[in-house]
Amino acid sequence: MRTLHSETSKLVANCASLAALLEVSAYPKPGNIHRLNDFPDTSYEHFLAGSVALGSVMGELAARSYVNENYVNTGLGKGVLDAVNEIFEWQHGGNTHLGVALLFAPISAGAGKWHRTKSKNITELRNIIKKVIEASTSDDSIYIYEAIEKAMPSKNLGKAEKLDIQDKKSINNIKNENVTPLQIFQLCKDRDQICHEWVTGFETIFETGYPYLKSRLNDGTSVNSAIVDTYLHILSINHDSLIARKNGVAEAEKISRKAKWILELGGIDSEEGNK
Known part of the structure; x- marks a missing residue:
């Protein structure tokens, strides 16, 4: 039992x-x-x-x-x-x-x-x-x-x-x-x-990641696409600290700008964003 x-x-x-x-x-x-x-x-x-x-x-x-x-x-x-x-x-x-x-x-x-x-x-x-x-x-x-x-x-x-x-x-x-x-x-x-x-207190998870993921799923986005776009959304706001340590802050910020650009094109479900 x-x-x-x-x-x-x-x-x-x-x-x-x-x-x-x-x-x-x-x-x-x-x-x-x-x-x-x-x-x-x-x-x-x-x-x-x-x-x-x-x-x-x-x-x-x-x-x-x-x-x-x-x-x-x-x-x-x-x-x-x-x-x-x-x-x-x-x-x-x-x-x-x-x-x-x-x-x-x-x-x-x-x-x-x-x-x-x-x-x-x-x-x-x-x-x-x-x-x-x-x-x-x-x-x-x-x-x-x-x-x-x-x-x-x-x-x-x-x-x-x-x-x-x-x-x-x-x-x-x-x-x-x-x-x-x-x-x-x-x-x-x-x-x-x-x-x-x-x-x-897990600010990024509760204030950025979770609301965005929940919104995408509620809109009917597939689990896979919602996860990828949530990752890009977080990355567009917060640069990756591991990349910053290994390759410098400038490179990490460059990748964050690219993540934002992909989302602006429509995310991974769009033809342009997927490229």
């Missing part, structure tokens, strides 16, 4: 995997890897495997949050690390979903508690996610650092003036000063989109 929190776990796990599968499968979506484009060591199939693998961990986060009476001991950071470990266990194409794990973990934990309230108010979900993040501790920070260090090549990390992941002293500083993930992400919110989401 299923308990309410196990039903919540199943729901959130399936949602997480489905969201990741749909995102990587959306075509033609600009990006490094998609249905018709692989890298020498990383393929579309690696992303499919990673998408499925992370679901169970997101379900566990939701279940733990569901049974907690308050917002502490959710295990947010451990959830990120567990997701990365699962992803690497089920595929050998390198880092496929670190960014997704960092974004999905607070959402999944928040969704667990939101599901318990039986609320369908999306603003309430966002408020709960904010409280989950605010309740995270220095232990969560350390787990997140472990996850990033395992998943990300050092060449893609960049350098930080304070609490740099590649600086071995950072972990001791986090412990001694009780530095939370929220405090760490405050330091990088202006140069990294994931940090920005944590600090702003």
Whole structure:
């Protein structure tokens, strides 16, 4: 017999995997890897495997949050690390979903508690996610650092003036000063989109991405086209922080302008936009 929190776990796990599968499968979506484009060591199939693998961990986060009476001991950071470990266990194409794990973990934990309230108010979900993040501790920070260090090549990390992941002293500083993930992400919110989401209570997702996606789907747009155009819509407003780190801000802003231009032509369902 299923308990309410196990039903919540199943729901959130399936949602997480489905969201990741749909995102990587959306075509033609600009990006490094998609249905018709692989890298020498990383393929579309690696992303499919990673998408499925992370679901169970997101379900566990939701279940733990569901049974907690308050917002502490959710295990947010451990959830990120567990997701990365699962992803690497089920595929050998390198880092496929670190960014997704960092974004999905607070959402999944928040969704667990939101599901318990039986609320369908999306603003309430966002408020709960904010409280989950605010309740995270220095232990969560350390787990997140472990996850990033395992998943990300050092060449893609960049350098930080304070609490740099590649600086071995950072972990001791986090412990001694009780530095939370929220405090760490405050330091990088202006140069990294994931940090920005944590600090702003997922501003881009709730104020830009979700309303646009919902509107396109309500208009009868196919799931595939709605996802691609939502990606372009977000990209047209916020330049890709990974591109900025690897190729410079000017290149990232150039790509954002191109995304805006494609949408102005009618998006991917238009002949001109599809080109």
